[in-house]
Amino acid sequence: MKKKIAIIGSGNIGISLAKGLVKADYTSAAQITLTRRSLDHLKPFEVAGFNISNDNKTTVANADVVILAVLPQQLNTVLDEISSAINPSKHLIISVISGVSCAAVKDKLGNDVEVIRAMPNTAIAIGQSMTCIASDNASAENLADVTKMFETVGSVVKINEDLMTSATALCACGIAFFLRAIRAASQGGVEIGFHADEALKMAVQTAKGAADLLLLHGTHPESEIDKVTSPKGCTIAGLNEMEHNGFSSSLIKGIKLSALKAGNLYTKEG
Ligand SMILES: NC(=O)C1=CN([C@@H]2O[C@H](COP(=O)(O)OP(=O)(O)OC[C@H]3O[C@@H](n4cnc5c(N)ncnc54)[C@H](O)[C@@H]3O)[C@@H](O)[C@H]2O)C=CC1
Numbered sequence: 114m115k116k117k118i119a120i121i122g123s124g125n126i127g128i129s130l131a132k133g134l135v136k137a138d139y140t141s142a143a144q145i146t147l148t149r150r151s152l153d154h155l156k157p158f159e160v161a162g163f164n165i166s167n168d169n170k171t172t173v174a175n176a177d178v179v180i181l182a183v184l185p186q187q188l189n190t191v192l193d194e195i196s197s198a199i200n201p202s203k204h205l206i207i208s209v210i211s212g213v214s215c216a217a218v219k220d221k222l223g224n225d226v227e228v229i230r231a232m233p234n235t236a237i238a239i240g241q242s243m244t245c246i247a248s249d250n251a252s253a254e255n256l257a258d259v260t261k262m263f264e265t266v267g268s269v270v271k272i273n274e275d276l277m278t279s280a281t282a283l284c285a286c287g288i289a290f291f292l293r294a295i296r297a298a299s300q301g302g303v304e305i306g307f308h309a310d311e312a313l314k315m316a317v318q319t320a321k322g323a324a325d326l327l328l329l330h331g332t333h334p335e336s337e338i339d340k341v342t343s344p345k346g347c348t349i350a351g352l353n354e355m356e357h358n359g360f361s362s363s364l365i366k367g368i369k370l371s372a373l374k375a376g377n378l379y380t381k382e383g
Pocket residue numbers: 121122123124125126127148149150151169182183184185187190191209210211232233234235285
């Protein structure tokens with residue numbers, strides 16, 4: 114991979130993405146420039162071989178692929194800064210920013226530039242992201258290239274752009290939801306007799322086993338649950354108690370609220 118990549122806004126997801134791409138051998142650190150307003154935070158990444166900068170415009174001018182990874186409320190400033198450095202025949206824009214349409218990015222950068230939205234999650238740092246991608250104007254070739262790129266760091270699903278906020282809630286925010294579930298399970302484990310560190314280890318491996326059962330068997334969760342719930346047993350007792358207290362309902366409501374919020378994070382005015 115010869116293309117130079119600029120990551121504009123190297124915070125949590127920008128850094129996770131950069132680490133993941135290098136770990137997967139998709140590219141080298143030397144091909145990636147990380148930008149952030151304060152360079153102090155990026156010094157450790159310079160030591161690791163990445164280029165670092167606080168000059169978005171020059172970084173974009175020198176790149177082929179521009180990954181926008183600032184917060185929605187920081188985007189307009191960035192787009193105003195880089196717009197004069199954009200060359201539609203050279204640059205491909207990838208935006209991981211929640212709630213910002215391809216059209217909104219093109220509004221500021223020009224309609225000729227190809228924009229692909231990608232919604233990864235932080236597991237991208239370890240090659241385990243669920244990334245959804247969408248575009249309203251990218252060529253089949255660029256879509257295929259970007260799919261290939263994100264496939265080196267996890268699974269990819271192409272979706273319609275109007276489902277991007279839903280993908281944000283289910284997959285990007287979803288990491289936090291499942292982590293909280295694991296944390297809660299470990300707290301339950303402590304109440305029933307385990308030390309915190311062993312309870313957490315047990316909860317993590319159990320959660321991984323549950324996810325892997327679905328991935329490897331290709332089964333529905335209820336079919337795997339049926340294999341655990343012995344008649345008159347302790348699993349169904351615990352499971353039903355959780356449902357009486359709104360376990361599924363609470364997850365569903367949380368995901369719906371996150372999706373709603375994801376759609377309202379950005380305004381054109383800034
Ligand atoms: N954190 C996550 O798991 C995911 C986040 N996203 C999206 O990615 C974007 C970034 O989210 P986070 O990484 O969580 O936020 P963050 O706050 O950790 O990262 C944003 C970074 O942009 C930098 N920044 C702000 N203005 C800048 C400018 N003018 N020039 C250069 N850098 C600038 C900030 O210093 C910060 O380091 C958001 O739009 C979010 O919706 C998408 C998927 C997952």
